[in-house]
Amino acid sequence: MITPGEYLDVLDARLPGLVVGAHVYGSRVLDDVVDGSDLDVVIELSAAAELPSVDGADVAVVPAGSLEKPVFDVTPLAGEITPVLWQQLRTVGQTVRGARPTCPGTAADVEAYCRDNLVSYWKLDFDRFREVLPSLDLAAPIPRESLLWVGLGPARLWHTIRTGEIISKSRAGELAAARWPDLPILDLVASRRGADVPLTVAHAKASLDLFDRILADVTS
Known part of the structure; x- marks a missing residue:
């Protein structure tokens, strides 16, 4: 797992003097670092390079x-920038080089x-x-990474829409599970944190059910 310092060493060796700012966000500042983060x-x-x-490293330049x-006045040199990213940098982001941004x-x-x-x-x-x-076996295993992405991603948006707060995938899963305890969302949270939880198509169906409930909740 690469550290900010190690990453900057790579950039400085290839682009000496060009990197004037570096700002970390995501799991590293949301207390949600897991294996593979x-x-x-x-x-x-x-200067453009x-x-x-x-x-x-997942990088926006x-x-x-x-x-x-x-954010709407900025054209990135690489990667994607969004209002959610700007809010993270403004509130919880960690500046490891340069001045802390106002975003x-x-x-x-x-x-x-x-x-x-x-x-x-x-x-x-x-x-x-x-x-x-309808054509799938609910007991069949399903790839972990793709399921965690779709199972926990919408829950983060749901929480931000309701509260304005940006939280981690794991915390979003916990809050969604508390709101809809009949769905096995905590299995996804446990799997994300490294527990050996068998994930199946039934969990994917639960992720679909969760998404439908989230959409109904934020549009009601």
Whole structure:
């Protein structure tokens, strides 16, 4: 698992003097590091350049000074930037090089992004799964990583829409399980944290049920 310091050493060796800002977000600052967690980081460059690919690093690259502007006014050099990212950097992000950014934005921008993402991204995937579900054996095993992604991702958006707070996947799963205890969401949380929990198509169906309930909850 690469550390911020190790990653900056790689960048500095390849791009001496260009990396003027580095800001960590995601699992490293949300107390949710698990086996296989990436280093989520935003890099500010003083001049446009292509960063070397480094295993275990999920990177967005912006021109220096971009983090003092609204996200809608910034064109990234690489990676994706969103109002949710800006809020993380503004509130819980860890600056490991450069000045701490202001990342201006509003709660309304964050909520609107989350609501749109539920429909434009997640609903499409779940609708496709809904079509094939009747042909699947509920007891059949299912790939862990893909299930944890779809099972816990929408719960994070649900919580942010309701409260404005950005939380980890694990915490989102715990809160969703408390809200809908009939669904086996805690199995996904336990698996994410390294427990040997057999995950099956039945868990995927529960993730679909959870998504439908989340969508109904935030649109009611």
